[in-house]
Amino acid sequence: xxxxxxxxxxxxxxxxxxxxxxxxxxxxxxxxxxxxxxxxxxxxxxxxxxxxxxxxxxxxxxxxxxxxxxxxxxxxxxxxxxxxxxxxxxxxxxxxxxxxxxxxxxxxxxxxxxxxxxxxxxxxxxxxxxxxxxxxxxxxxxxxxxxxxxxxxxxxxxxxxxxxxxxxx
Amino acid sequence: xxxxxxxxxxxxxxxxxxxxxxxxxxxxxxxxxxxxxxxxxxxxxxxxxxxxxxxxxxxxxxxxxxxxxxxxxxxxxxxxxxxxxxxxxxxxxxxxxxxxxxxxxxxxxxxxxxxxxxxxxxxxxxxxxxxxxxxxxxxxxxxxxxxxxxxxxxxxxxxxxxxxxxxxxxxxxxxxxxxxxxxxxxxxxxxxxxxxxxxxxxxxxxxxxxxxxxxxxxxxxxxxxxxxxxxxxxxxxxxxxxxxxxxxxxxxxxxxxxxxxxxxxxxxxxxxxxxxxxxxxxxxxxxxxxxxxxxxxxxxxxxxxxxxxxxxxxxxxxxxxxxxxxxxxxxxxxxxxxxxxxxxxxxxxxxxxxxxxxxxxxxxxxxxxxxxxxxxxxxxxxxxxxxxxxxxxxxxxxxxxxxxxxxxxxxxxxxxxxxxxxxxxxxxxxxxxxxxxxxxxxxxxxxxxxxxxxxxxxxxxxxxxxxxxxxxxxxxxxxxxxxxxxxxxxxxxxxxxxxxxxxxxxxxxxxxxxxxxxxxxxxxxxxxxxxxxxxxxxxxxxxxxxxxxxxxxxxxxxxxxxxxxxxxxxxxxxxxxxxxxxxxxxxxxxxxxxxxxxxxxxxxxxxxxxxxxxxxxxxxx
Numbered sequence: 190x191x192x193x194x195x196x197x198x199x200x201x202x203x204x205x206x207x208x209x210x211x212x213x214x215x216x217x218x219x220x221x222x223x224x225x226x227x228x229x230x231x232x233x234x235x236x237x238x239x240x241x242x243x244x245x246x247x248x249x250x251x252x253x254x255x256x257x258x259x260x261x262x263x264x265x266x267x268x269x270x271x272x273x274x275x276x277x278x279x280x281x282x283x284x285x286x287x288x289x290x291x292x293x294x295x296x297x298x299x300x301x302x303x304x305x306x307x308x309x310x311x312x313x314x315x316x317x318x319x320x321x322x323x324x325x326x327x328x329x330x331x332x333x334x335x336x337x338x339x340x341x342x343x344x345x346x347x348x349x350x351x352x353x354x355x356x357x358x
Numbered sequence: 359x360x361x362x363x364x365x366x367x368x369x370x371x372x373x374x375x376x377x378x379x380x381x382x383x384x385x386x387x388x389x390x391x392x393x394x395x396x397x398x399x400x401x402x403x404x405x406x407x408x409x410x411x412x413x414x415x416x417x418x419x420x421x422x423x424x425x426x427x428x429x430x431x432x433x434x435x436x437x438x439x440x441x442x443x444x445x446x447x448x449x450x451x452x453x454x455x456x457x458x459x460x461x462x463x464x465x466x467x468x469x470x471x472x473x474x475x476x477x478x479x480x481x482x483x484x485x486x487x488x489x490x491x492x493x494x495x496x497x498x499x500x501x502x503x504x505x506x507x508x509x510x511x512x513x514x515x516x517x518x519x520x521x522x523x524x525x526x527x528x529x530x531x532x533x534x535x536x537x538x539x540x541x542x543x544x545x546x547x548x549x550x551x552x553x554x555x556x557x558x559x560x561x562x563x564x565x566x567x568x569x570x571x572x573x574x575x576x577x578x579x580x581x582x583x584x585x586x587x588x589x590x591x592x593x594x595x596x597x598x599x600x601x602x603x604x605x606x607x608x609x610x611x612x613x614x615x616x617x618x619x620x621x622x623x624x625x626x627x628x629x630x631x632x633x634x635x636x637x638x639x640x641x642x643x644x645x646x647x648x649x650x651x652x653x654x655x656x657x658x659x660x661x662x663x664x665x666x667x668x669x670x671x672x673x674x675x676x677x678x679x680x681x682x683x684x685x686x687x688x689x690x691x692x693x694x695x696x697x698x699x700x701x702x703x704x705x706x707x708x709x710x711x712x713x714x715x716x717x718x719x720x721x722x723x724x725x726x727x728x729x730x731x732x733x734x735x736x737x738x739x740x741x742x743x744x745x746x747x748x749x750x751x752x753x754x755x756x757x758x759x760x761x762x763x764x765x766x767x768x769x770x771x772x773x774x775x776x777x778x779x780x781x782x783x784x785x786x787x788x789x790x791x792x793x794x795x796x797x798x799x800x801x802x803x804x805x806x807x808x809x810x811x812x813x814x815x816x817x818x819x820x821x822x823x824x825x826x827x828x829x830x831x832x833x834x835x836x837x838x839x840x841x842x843x844x845x846x847x848x849x850x851x852x853x854x855x856x857x858x859x860x861x862x863x864x865x866x867x868x869x870x871x872x873x874x875x876x877x878x879x880x881x882x883x884x885x886x887x888x889x890x891x892x893x894x895x896x897x898x899x900x901x902x903x904x905x906x907x908x909x910x911x912x913x914x915x916x917x918x919x920x921x922x923x924x925x926x927x928x929x930x931x932x933x934x935x936x937x938x939x940x941x942x943x944x945x946x947x948x949x950x951x952x953x954x955x956x957x958x959x960x961x962x963x964x965x966x967x968x969x970x971x972x973x974x975x976x977x978x979x
Binding site: 218219220221222223224225255256259260261262263277278279280282283284288291292295296315316317318319320321322323324326331333334335339340 | 396397399400401434435437580581582583584585588620621622623658659660661662663664675676677678679680681737739740741745746777780811813815819824827828831835837940942943962964965966
């Protein structure tokens with residue numbers, strides 16, 4: 190991540206959302222694809238954004254909201270800067286994934302499925318990230334940490350705060 | 359990525375591409391294949407690749423060595439892995455430093471670096487050649503024929519391995535009825551789990567009237583512990599494109615969709631690239647290779663819902679709707695995507711199709727047993743020494759999979775169970791290790807072949823807790839459309855939670871069985887109908903464990919936390935304070951004069967203290 194982020198005003202972000210929806214609609218994309226694109230741009234899908242999707246696509250708000258709430262990839266809460274996913278696939282479960290969840294809930298003082306108070310991490314349980322031969326596995330953003338145990342976690346978490354400090358300098 | 363794209367107008371140009379590739383690669387002394395499967399990526403194969411590229415340039419090997427990044431080679435637990443040809447020399451647990459040594463001594467010096475190859479723990483000797491390693495020896499790679507051996511990003515290499523020749527043979531020689539006959543004769547059945555004969559399915563699509571038909575690849579591999587389909591998409595995306603072309607041609611569809619789950623971004627990228635390259639070469643689009651057949655493909659990405667692996671829910675999801683299953687009939691071949699006749703096949707099923715067409719049904723049916731022909735790909739994982747992606751001929755015994763291929767149980771613990779088929783499947787015991795792995799034999803003992811997840815569990819696994827785990831999964835993933843699944847799985851989960859928390863009563867087991875059978879009989883879709891399977895099989899084969907939880911309030915495997923107490927034996931304790939210093943919740947106190955003890959109210963039963971105690975002074979009661 191770069192050191193400076195340009196935070197555009199909400200109006201500009203909303204306008205960008207509208208453009209994205211129109212472009213995808215032109216291509217004949219489905220509502221799910223539109224929502225993926227909107228979430229990528231806006232970060233999450235609060236009801237105000239869902240309303241815009243509804244206006245632009247002509248689908249009722251209840252239809253849009255029905256799809257958003259059905260799929261676990263769509264989030265109505267803002268994400269953390271980093272997204273931690275503890276794998277709870279069968280292999281990871283059998284090899285001790287639960288201990289990692291308990292430990293991390295304690296360490297981050299945040300229940301699974303929520304974002305930490307400082308906005309640094311969103312911490313979720315993943316169904317299976319497919320790193321079964323490296324169980325138990327944890328992914329943070331796109332990086333997968335193999336064969337994790339509770340002793341590794343404080344170091345891994347600290348490394349993200351260290352990077353943050355470096356950036357802020 | 360292809361070096362230059364040209365639109366192929368006729369079949370002879372495919373042959374020409376094959377020849378060009380073979381001539382071009384014949385001049386290399388070595389081919390180095392670096393596994394780029396997701397497992398190896400997680401163990402940092404990228405660093406190994408960087409070191410390889412740098413060192414091979416330094417040593418001036420550009421003309422002599424070909425470097426390939428392949429899909430999953432299979433032995434994921436020993437990643438990053440690197441294969442050097444000729445000789446099939448298999449390097450494991452690679453690091454950039456080891457890679458530099460291999461370049462200098464093997465590629466330049468011609469000396470195999472045996473100490474970096476696979477170590478046979480029993481003999482204490484290294485086994486350099488892949489073909490001699492027990493993990494690989496008994497495997498038969500048909501669906502995985504290219505996975506881990508070719509560059510997933512090279513259409514030329516795919517073509518050099520007779521790629522797209524299945525499509526050519528289908529359109530020029532067999533024709534539509536011929537493809538159906540060939541598939542029927544091969545005995546290929548759906549590898550997603552249901553085992554429906556593929557030839558019969560395609561025939562129903564072929565016979566269905568309609569101007570617009572679709573063929574769909576189901577790559578919504580949702581079972582936890584399963585990643586076979588992902589490995590195929592990442593390692594051999596062109597085989598899926600070719601299979602869908604053959605399918606489209608056979609049933610009369612000019613459009614196909616691949617529905618990939620959102621959790622697989624690498625698979626999506628590689629497949630998307632392959633589709634674009636195939637389009638550039640005219641293998642997708644109008645009038646393919648002058649056959650008069652036109653066909654194109656699109657990827658649809660899921661959004662995280664297990665139920666979308668159910669074919670009718672998947673169709674709703676492609677249409678952009680909530681992924682709730684549809685009532686059958688009408689079946690998808692009658693009224694599927696956008697109300698049009700649609701044939702849906704799983705990734706692994708499709709991966710078999712092109713090679714069945716090129717090599718013939720008889721060759722394929724030569725593998726396997728009785729009504730289960732060919733091979734099956736499994737993701738072998740859990741408490742097993744060697745885990746990864748394997749492909750075995752149907753009929754192999756479970757014991758050979760666990761002990762020969764998988765190398766047995768980790769840490770010398772005892773085997774307890776193997777779970778096949780994920781949340782829809784069942785658990786098998788050591789008494790079933792000699793079962794033949796085929797559709798019929800597995801069904802007979804209450805398990806299923808499933809899509810291919812095989813999780814091996816050791817003696818420290820609680821089967822009641824495992825059943826609870828799967829029930830938690832399905833009740834969370836239940837779409838809520840029908841009552842038996844929505845409410846029934848919730849009630850079953852509550853019963854299981856009651857049992858694992860130490861409050862179970864004998865009547866709970868009876869109620870759970872009644873409820874399980876009711877859900878099985880009345881749920882609307884496959885997800886609901888199979889949801890009780892993990893509970894039913896564990897009740898059948900591990901009833902004594904349920905009874906111990908219910909009657910004695912004990913978890914024999916020491917897993918269910920509410921029934922455990924950690925205690926420090928003051929006589930064995932040397933007061934070293936390691937346990938107290940490592941306890942994540944400061945539940946342990948004591949000192950030089952006072953013996954250490956655990957505050958049971960604070961203790962979260964994480965086991966950290968046991969793993970740190972050097973004197974075996976802490977135990978579970």
